[in-house]
Amino acid sequence: MTYGIIEPISRLSGQNNNFMITVEHLTKRYGSTLAVNDLNFSVDAGEILGFLGPNGAGKTTTMRMLTGYMPPSEGTAKIAGFDVLEDSLAVRQRIGYLPETPPLYREMTVQGYLHFVASIKGVSAGDRPRRVDWAIERCGLTERRHQLIRKLSKGFRQRVGIAQAIVHDPPVIILDEPTVGLDPKQIIEVRNLIKSLAGDHTIILSTHILPEVSMTCNRVVIIQKGRVVATDTIDQLLNRSDNRTQYELKLSGNLQALQAALAQFPDLAGVQTQSDGDNHLVTVTTNGDTDIGPELTALVVQAGLRLYEMNRRRATLEDVFLQLTTSEDTAEDEVFASETAADS
């Protein structure tokens, strides 16, 4: 197992020119509170990186430091090789940023607003109409381009927010909670839009919503209380979980024979039964990721039970996330970190 805190440093020890975004020892203090504590990670060109953490974990603060909006207390962040503090203007030319609340002028039309953004992002007057048209089309705003932003629904406003982040075709796009407050259909549309931007653009997507990460991102940084608790690909993260597999069976009939047989079964972590009269819900947990489905069904048939439903549930990103972020205070975090370091 490779763990986040170790991994990016080893990747950085080579040439960091290959990375579009590199973050080293990034720290932000507000008075005595540490909002972001010694963050290290890097993002390849064309990659979508998910920046995952519970609310208040320091995601927005990190995004703001990456965009050069907030100066870090310690450490450095580089976008396309430019330091966010020292080459702030160069960095700002190369990023598109969607803050948590889309920065919209309510009294402007969609098109007028995007023209304005293009002009302050340094797009030359000649290129502006082409770039604005491109962003409008890309974000599905063609029919709304002459409407006042004030009159748009939340979903469309979010799209305008994304359009302003891409209108100057920046190599790096930073999106802070882009799907908050949208309905399920809009969420899917926005996610597809984000996915379609990868490749040409390097994207950091901050979110507290897990499916968002598993559906759109190549790699995930999980932070908790301002610290990185894991950096990995989604597959790797899933492998990292304790590998238990659960089977849920909905049965009816007499359970005694089955329970006796399961007691003899090797390598089980536990069997739970919930009964409602003659109907039972049996949950069987295995220790490894051994596939015991065929054996289970055979046992069920032998025991003369009727099987209505059988589900195999493997560890999800939720489990990993909860496992990584539920520790209550930093002391526990440290214990966790040392344990996992020993593990790997």
Added chain:
Amino acid sequence: MRLLWANFVAIYRKELQGYFATSLNYIIAAVYWFMAGVFYIILFNAVQANVAAQDLQGQAGLGAPPVDVPAVILENYLGVLGFLSLFILPLLSMNLFAQERQQGTLELLATSPITTTMVTVGKLAGVLTFFITLLVPVMFYESLTLLQSEPPFSFWLILLGHGALVLLAAAILSLGLFISATTESTLLAAVGTFALILLLWILQAVADRLSGVPAAIFRHLSLLQNYTSLIQGSVSTTNIILFLSYGILGVFLTVQWVDGLRFQRS
């Protein structure tokens, strides 16, 4: 340099478009024009009546000196306009930064390749342009009446007098810009600006109760004192420099404050 100019133009254009898209500004303009018009008629008639009385006295052999009627009207009217502007200008400057902060667009400006100074100067130029457009119809009816006088009154004097008003407005708007940057509430920005400029306006009254150096300082800083001496036709560089200093001070404070917002937790 070209980039700075492009930044300035981008902000300036956005601000101007914003002024014409906001209904409140139409109401402000309407009220300003109405009040200015009413005061002009009152003043015009009052001066006429006065002059007629003086003429009568002259005919009676009391030897009153001849009066330059257009100059008297213009001077008094610019005084009225200056006072009226005290109420209008905070309403024009209140939105400049407070609204950007409130709707989160300041974060867009701050993460764009554009300097805070250019944003501030662009905004100030935008609002000043709007104020100047407010003055155009006023100057039109002034010219219509005052230029009829015999011997002819110079249009340049009207222009010059309103130049003083624009200088006053630039100083006030610049300070209002700063106040607007310190809060997210447009109402607070308007009230705060009004309080500040009222204070600067009546500084002269404070000076009258003091003596020595403090009195001189207060008198020198007073907006009213400097404005009055400008519209009385005694164009002195100290007055102009004072207004420009207020303007530059406002821009400087705004830039510092807005850049300082980056360090705040919000």
